[in-house]
Amino acid sequence: MNIGNVAERSGLPAKTIRYYEDIGLVRPARGTNGYRDFASYDLHKLAFVGRARSLGFSIEECRTLLSLYEDRDRASADVRAIAERHLARIDRKLAELQALSATLRDLVVRCHGDERPECPIMDDLAQAGTK
Amino acid sequence: MNIGNVAERSGLPAKTIRYYEDIGLVRPARGTNGYRDFASYDLHKLAFVGRARSLGFSIEECRTLLSLYEDRDRASADVRAIAERHLARIDRKLAELQALSATLRDLVVRCHGDERPECPIMDDLAQAGTK
DNA sequence: CCTTGACCTTCCAGTAACTGGAAGCGCTAT
DNA sequence: ATAGCGCTTCCAGTTACTGGAAGGTCAAGG
Numbered sequence: 180m181n182i183g184n185v186a187e188r189s190g191l192p193a194k195t196i197r198y199y200e201d202i203g204l205v206r207p208a209r210g211t212n213g214y215r216d217f218a219s220y221d222l223h224k225l226a227f228v229g230r231a232r233s234l235g236f237s238i239e240e241c242r243t244l245l246s247l248y249e250d251r252d253r254a255s256a257d258v259r260a261i262a263e264r265h266l267a268r269i270d271r272k273l274a275e276l277q278a279l280s281a282t283l284r285d286l287v288v289r290c291h292g293d294e295r296p297e298c299p300i301m302d303d304l305a306q307a308g309t310k
Numbered sequence: 311m312n313i314g315n316v317a318e319r320s321g322l323p324a325k326t327i328r329y330y331e332d333i334g335l336v337r338p339a340r341g342t343n344g345y346r347d348f349a350s351y352d353l354h355k356l357a358f359v360g361r362a363r364s365l366g367f368s369i370e371e372c373r374t375l376l377s378l379y380e381d382r383d384r385a386s387a388d389v390r391a392i393a394e395r396h397l398a399r400i401d402r403k404l405a406e407l408q409a410l411s412a413t414l415r416d417l418v419v420r421c422h423g424d425e426r427p428e429c430p431i432m433d434d435l436a437q438a439g440t441k
Numbered sequence: 442c443c444t445t446g447a448c449c450t451t452c453c454a455g456t457a458a459c460t461g462g463a464a465g466c467g468c469t470a471t
Numbered sequence: 472a473t474a475g476c477g478c479t480t481c482c483a484g485t486t487a488c489t490g491g492a493a494g495g496t497c498a499a500g501g
Contacts, residue, residue, distance in 0.1 A: 230438035
C-alpha cells in the first residue's frame with residue numbers, strides 16, 4: 180500500500196508518516212521503485228499512534244505504548260502507569276488554564292474597551308513587581 | 311544596570327533577556343566594556359513582558375501590547391481586543407483538555423492496572439478506525 | 442511513443458520560545 | 472597575579488511537525 184493510501188486510511192498526513200518513519204516509529208518495506216510499501220500491520224500501528232497523539236500522549240510515550248502494544252503479555256499496570264502520569268499532567272495544565280482564564284476574564288470585564296486610554300488590563304501588566 | 315541584576319529584579323533568566331533583545335523587544339544601551347547597561351525603563355518593559363508571558367500571551371502579542379503600553383493615548387478597546395482573542399483561545403484549549411481528561415480518566419478507572427494483559431486503554435488506542 | 446498530471450522520493454528550512462554549553466573576555470578581591 | 476564569578480557571542484538542541492523545491496515514477500489518453 181502506498182503512502183497516500185495509508186495517509187487516507189489512518190487520517191495522518193503523508194508528511195507526518197514519513198516523519199514517523201524517520202524517528203523509527205514504523206519501518207515500512209520498500210518497493211523496487213523506491214516507494215514505501217505499507218503492510219496492514221504498519222497501517223494499524225500508525226492509526227494507533229494517531230489515536231494516542233490525539234489523546235495528547237507525547238511521541239516518546241507513543242513509542243513506549245507501541246512497544247507495550249506489541250507485547251501481548253505486558254501487564255496492564257504498565258499501560259496504566261503511563262496514562263496516569265499523562266492524566267496528572269493534563270490536570271495540572273487544566274488547573275493552570277482555569278486560573279488564567281479567570282484572571283483574564285476579570286481583566287476583560289473590568290476594561291471599558293472604548294476610546295479612552297484607561298485600561299485595567301494594562302494596569303495589571305504594568306504592575307508586575309520589579310523588586 | 312547589568313544583566314544579572316535585571317534578571318533578578320524582573321524574574322526573567324538572563325538568557326531570556328538576551329533573547330528578547332535579539333528579537334527586538336528591548337534595546338538596552340551598552341557600556342564601554344561591551345556589557346549591556348539596562349535603564350529602569352528597560353527593566354519595566356521586561357517585567358511587563360514577563361507578566362504578559364505568564365498570562366500566556368505570545369511573543370507577538372507581547373510586542374503589540376508593549377507598543378500599546380508605550381502609547382499613553384491608545385484606546386483601551388485595542389488592548390481589550392487582544393485580551394479577548396487570547397481568552398477565547400484559552401477557553402477553547404480548556405474545553406479540549408477537559409474532554410481529554412474525562413476520556414483518559416474513564417480509561418484509567420476501567421483499567422485494572424495489574425499483572426494481567428487485558429487493558430481497556432490499549433483497546434481504545436488499538437480501536438482507532440482504519441477506514 | 443509521448444505527454445500530462447497525480448503521486449512518489451529526498452533534503453533543507455522554518456515554526457515558538459527559549460535553553461544549554463563552549464570559548465573567551467572583564468571585573469573584583471585576595 | 473590569580474582565582475572565580477559575571478559578562479560576551481555563537482552554535483546547537485528542544486517538540487512535532489509543516490512547507491517547499493527538485494526530481495523520479497506511473498497510468499491514462501491522444
